[in-house]
Structures are given as C-alpha cells and as structure tokens.
Amino acid sequence: MDYVGGFTSFSGAYRTRGVNDDEAPRVGADYKERLRVPGSWEAYMYMQGETIMKESNHVRLSKDKVDQWGMPLLVTSVDYDDNDEKMVKDFLQQGSEMFESAGGKVLETIDNKQPPGLDIHEMGGVRMGKDPKTSLLNAWNQLHHCKNVFVTDGACMTSTGNQSPSILYMALTARAANHAVSELKKQNL
Amino acid sequence: MNRREALTATAALMGSAIIGSQAFLSGCSRSETTVEGFNDDVLALLDEVGETILPATASSPGAKASKIGEFMKIIVTDCYSPGEQKTFFEGISVIQEDAKKKYDIPFIKLTDSQKVDTMLFFDQEAQKVSDRKGDQVHFFTMLNQLTVWGFFSSEPGATQALRYVPIPGRYEGCIPYKEGDGAWVY
Numbered sequence: 005m006d007y008v009g010g011f012t013s014f015s016g017a018y019r020t021r022g023v024n025d026d027e028a029p030r031v032g033a034d035y036k037e038r039l040r041v042p043g044s045w046e047a048y049m050y051m052q053g054e055t056i057m058k059e060s061n062h063v064r065l066s067k068d069k070v071d072q073w074g075m076p077l078l079v080t081s082v083d084y085d086d087n088d089e090k091m092v093k094d095f096l097q098q099g100s101e102m103f104e105s106a107g108g109k110v111l112e113t114i115d116n117k118q119p120p121g122l123d124i125h126e127m128g129g130v131r132m133g134k135d136p137k138t139s140l141l142n143a144w145n146q147l148h149h150c151k152n153v154f155v156t157d158g159a160c161m162t163s164t165g166n167q168s169p170s171i172l173y174m175a176l177t178a179r180a181a182n183h184a185v186s187e188l189k190k191q192n193l
Numbered sequence: 194m195n196r197r198e199a200l201t202a203t204a205a206l207m208g209s210a211i212i213g214s215q216a217f218l219s220g221c222s223r224s225e226t227t228v229e230g231f232n233d234d235v236l237a238l239l240d241e242v243g244e245t246i247l248p249a250t251a252s253s254p255g256a257k258a259s260k261i262g263e264f265m266k267i268i269v270t271d272c273y274s275p276g277e278q279k280t281f282f283e284g285i286s287v288i289q290e291d292a293k294k295k296y297d298i299p300f301i302k303l304t305d306s307q308k309v310d311t312m313l314f315f316d317q318e319a320q321k322v323s324d325r326k327g328d329q330v331h332f333f334t335m336l337n338q339l340t341v342w343g344f345f346s347s348e349p350g351a352t353q354a355l356r357y358v359p360i361p362g363r364y365e366g367c368i369p370y371k372e373g374d375g376a377w378v379y
C-alpha cells in the first residue's frame with residue numbers, strides 16, 4: 005500500500021423497485037403492475053476514509069467580509085490530497101475483489117470526486133490540545149481563552165479516524181457537561 | 194414519504210434524469226410563482242392522462258386518485274425551466290387537438306381504450322425522440338415521468354400500490370415474498 009491511514013467499508017444489498025423492460029409500452033395496467041413490484045437484486049459498498057491532518061487545512065477569519073452584525077466571516081479552507089486519492093483507488097479495487105470473491109459481478113465503481121464538506125463526519129477547526137498556541141480546547145473541551153465555552157462536536161477533533169464518530173461526540177459532551185456542572189458548583193465558572 | 198428519495202427511485206426506474214429534478218433538489222424557486230394555463234380544464238385533462246398512464250388495477254387505485262394533475266402543476270410551475278414549460282403546454286394542446294381530429298370530442302370524454310391508444314401513440318413518438326441524442330424532450334416523457342414520480346410518492350400510490358411501513362422497527366434479514374406483492378416504500 006502506498007498511502008497511510010485506513011478506511012471502513014459499508015455494504016448492503018437491496019431489490020430495486022420495478023421491472024425494467026425497454027420494449028414494453030409506458031402506458032396502462034401492465035406498465036403499472038411492472039412498476040410496483042420489486043425488481044432485480046443489487047449490492048453496494050462505500051467507504052469512510054481517514055484523511056491525514058495537515059496545517060494547510062485551516063479556518064481563518066475573512067479579511068474583508070463581515071456578517072450582518074459586523075463580525076468577520078469564517079473562511080474554511082480544506083481539500084483532499086494525494087494520500088486520499090490513493091486510498092480511494094485502493095478501496096475501489098479492494099471492494100471489487102471482495103464482491104468478486106463472494107461470487108458477485110461488479111457493474112460499476114464510482115469516484116464521485118465530491119469535495120470535502122458535502123458528506124458527513126467532517127472534523128477539526130477548534131482542536132483540542134495542551135498548548136494554547138497550537139490548540140483552542142483543553143482536556144475538558146473548554147476553550148483555553150474562555151472557560152465557560154465548551155465545544156464537543158467534530159470541530160474538537162485533532163485527527164479523524166475512519167469510524168462513524170457521533171457516539172464519541174455524545175460521550176465527549178456528557179463528559180464536558182459533567183465537568184461544567186462540577187466547576188459551576190465550585191464557582192469556577 | 195420522502196419525495197427526494199422517491200425522485201432517486203424514479204430516476205433509476207426511468208434510466209434517465211427526471212426533468213425538473215435539479216430545481217427540485219436545490220430548492221430554488223422561480224421568479225414567477227404562477228404559470229398561466231393550469232385552469233380546471235387542464236387539470237382535469239392531466240388527471241385523465243395520468244390515469245391512462247397508471248390506471249386503477251386490482252392492486253390499487255390509479256394516478257387520478259392521487260390528484261396527479263395538481264402534482265404536475267406544482268412541479269411544472271416551480272421546477273421546470275421556461276423552455277420545458279413551453280414544451281409541456283404545447284403537448285397539452287397537441288393532446289386536445291389530436292382527440293378533436295381523431296374522435297371529434299374532447300380527450301377527457303374518450304373511452305378508456307381510446308385514451309390508451311392516444312397515449313400509446315405519443316409514447317412511441319417519445320421513444321423515437323429519446324433515441325436521438327441531443328433532441329428536445331418529448332412532452333409525453335414529461336407526462337410519464339411526472340405521473341410515475343407523483344403517483345408512487347402519493348398516499349394511494351405509496352400505501353396501496355406499494356407497501357408502506359412508517360416505522361420499520363427491528364431489522365428482519367429474511368421475510369417471505371409473495372409474487373405480486375408491492376415493493377416497500379423507502
């Protein structure tokens with residue numbers, strides 16, 4: 005393998021709806037009956053890939069654009085790189101091999117070249133870390149510079165992994181909320 | 194019933210993009226919110242056209258029960274480009290003139306088999322057009338797409354022609370299928 009990081013594969017099978025027949029008329033009772041029943045079986049597989057963190061992926065304040073309250077807009081600058089391309093290629097090949105060794109026939113492999121941000125599980129932007137010079141959140145997901153603000157969604161992540169992260173965010177949130185309440189009771193917040 | 198997913202299912206079924214789907218999915222609204230031409234007579238005609246394409250059968254009601262004319266009005270008004278709208282309305286005129294010429298009565302007054310023959314004729318015309326790449330879409334293709342999309346995502350279509358379970362509950366990996374049972378709505 006010529007890339008780093010890993011991916012998770014998701015797979016499933018289903019029946020399409022309707023029985024295709026290019027010769028038959030597209031009018032009438034037979035047509036309707038053909039359309040309403042289950043059609044052929046198909047299977048699919050897709051990946052969730054780990055993108056390696058790099059400094060060039062960043063968020064910054066706009067130098068000239070502001071919102072309706074005069075606050076600078078946020079510029080989010082992220083992109084995939086060579087490592088991601090190689091991983092996608094590897095997945096398409098590995099996935100095809102998996103289907104073929106299970107006796108399937110691969111009809112098509114798709115790299116939709118979708119830019120980051122159009123899917124799910126995006127992470128980063130308000131990263132956790134020990135040093136306020138290179139991070140924004142402490143071990144409790146608290147902003148270093150403003151102790152009564154907690155960020156516990158994907159923005160707090162410093163690396164991505166390839167697993168679905170929502171339950172992790174729920175755990176981080178419960179943990180941060182618990183800490184916030186105990187700090188509040190001590191009147192530290 | 195999720196009309197976006199119905200759209201994907203319909204496109205897969207038709208083997209081509211559904212006209213109006215881009216505008217529908219991006220939620221753009223057109224600058225004119227009403228289109229002249231959807232009067233009661235036209236809606237009645239569209240109901241009959243829809244019913245001819247997808248008629249009531251033993252399994253379920255037809256497109257008329259799903260108020261297909263009303264659905265077509267919304268999609269054509271909100272999601273069709275001006276050029277596409279023009280083709281659509283020209284098609285309605287063609288249908289009306291054809292009935293007058295062949296049978297000397299309005300389309301909605303034709304017998305069921307006369308209506309089927311009329312629509313089959315336009316279907317064949319549309320098939321010839323779609324075989325030639327780059328040609329303008331035929332109005333029958335529009336009516337066909339709208340009827341299939343609108344009917345199978347409507348209440349009678351989804352609950353009677355197809356099978357609808359709003360909360361599927363636990364996963365069952367294997368269930369029996371009886372020939373002729375409808376597909377599940379998703």
